Amino acid sequence: MNYSEMTSINELIAPIQGQQYEYSYWDNKGKYQKTIDYLWIHYVPEQGEASSEVGEAVRAINRLMYDFYNNGFCNAVNEEREDCPSCYGSGYEGDEDDCSYCGGDCDVVTDYNLDSYYDKMARAIGKYLGDSTYYHAFRELAYRVGHYDADFDSEYIKFMDVTADAISEKWLSTRFAYA
Ligand SMILES: [Zn+2]
Numbered sequence: 352m353n354y355s356e357m358t359s360i361n362e363l364i365a366p367i368q369g370q371q372y373e374y375s376y377w378d379n380k381g382k383y384q385k386t387i388d389y390l391w392i393h394y395v396p397e398q399g400e401a402s403s404e405v406g407e408a409v410r411a412i413n414r415l416m417y418d419f420y421n422n423g424f425c426n427a428v429n430e431e432r433e434d435c436p437s438c439y440g441s442g443y444e445g446d447e448d449d450c451s452y453c454g455g456d457c458d459v460v461t462d463y464n465l466d467s468y469y470d471k472m473a474r475a476i477g478k479y480l481g482d483s484t485y486y487h488a489f490r491e492l493a494y495r496v497g498h499y500d501a502d503f504d505s506e507y508i509k510f511m512d513v514t515a516d517a518i519s520e521k522w523l524s525t526r527f528a529y530a
Contacts, residue, residue, distance in 0.1 A: 428497045
């Protein structure tokens with residue numbers, strides 16, 4: 352995680368900042384709920400990967416939202432651990448006492464990132480939308496949740512709804528272009 356990635360969420364919700372934005376796909380009241388429902392039925396298989404980019408994007412936003420709202424993103428967030436720099440991974444301080452830095456755990460958390468499965472999901476969204484900001488925003492969310500820095504009631508988590516809006520808008524525009 353680097354600082355250039357820590358602005359993605361704010362960037363994505365900037366257009367709705369200060370507005371009443373009460374749509375939520377999680378309540379089945381998304382701005383493009385009918386579109387997302389249609390895509391889910393027609394492009395997402397019951398199991399496994401979808402065969403189209405839009406299907407993968409819809410599957411991905413669903414998986415990411417599901418873990419966020421149901422599990423507090425605990426499956427999506429991966430802890431990166433390294434040997435404790437104080438006891439060099441022995442867990443001890445001196446001969447017998449537990450290391451005060453790692454508490455005897457031997458390793459310490461050095462960063463939080465997206466678990467590889469959810470990373471792949473976030474990539475599918477960025478790929479379909481042709482904008483890596485969406486991918487970076489999910490990485491940023493994982494980092495914030497890992498640091499207990501995510502306010503679940505805050506407007507900025509609305510970026511998941513904004514992401515579902517963007518997937519819908521992209522598909523609708525493509526569809527009309529060929530109609
Ligand atoms: Zn230690």
